[in-house]
Amino acid sequence: MTTQAKDEALPGKHPTTAGRKSDRELVVTRTFDAPARIVFEAWTTSDLLKRWWVPKSLGMSFLSCEIDARTGGTYRFVFAHPAAEQPMAFFGRYLEVTPPSRLVWTNEEGGEGGAITTVTFEEKDGRTLVVMSDLYPSKEALDEAIASGSTAEYDEAFAQLDALLA
């Protein structure tokens, strides 16, 4: 936590923003002080992506990372987490790969309700604005993604409440 706060205070770092853009869309943005082709390369090359996708604070590690960054190609990331018995796999297909400006992929590990992720890389004056959008098939699917993220807390609160009332 402290490390992250310190990191963010370093000069040259740009803020990351995130928000629900519509009923079924989440958007994250960030600017990088580098040309788009370098940033794009870091998203589409397995050896490079492995170096930033799993920050140390997450406590996870890559077991494997396969990227076939071509339109119609697939990707598969497999992670190990000390708290999980089984490895976790994230996978899908690239619907569009247009170097160095646009990437679109599916998220298929969750079945039907998975989002379509679109990342655009807009270069201006040697800087690149990255805009990542997760578009869910419906409002319900995004609501569910959010709810499942907070379910753990709910469950814990209910368990405490049950104990209190028993």
Added chain:
Amino acid sequence: MVQHEARRLDASFAALSDATRRGVLEQLGRKDASITHLASRFRMTLTGMKKHVGVLERAGLVATRKIGRVRTCTLGPRRLAEETAWIEDYRKLWAARFDELDTLVEELKQKEKSDDHTGKG
């Protein structure tokens, strides 16, 4: 302010102390539903379900709106606070990733520069 907060918490606790009402919240977390649908889902009378929804509504856990003859229930304003917290967690995850990406991109940029330099020199 503090008193208001305490009253709100009391209302929430009362609302959540019932298994049916917790079930209703769980159901609405998945999908909005009409009172009629909830009543049949939890095998109770319309009047009984209306009472439960009323308790949840007063606690800010559920909101209802009437369209035509159907009263639809959704998760209430407190859900918004939860969503905001979730989005902030999501933002933090990406901020941490992007900090690492920043470092990597800087390294690649420097490497390119020195390669260029060597190439030209």
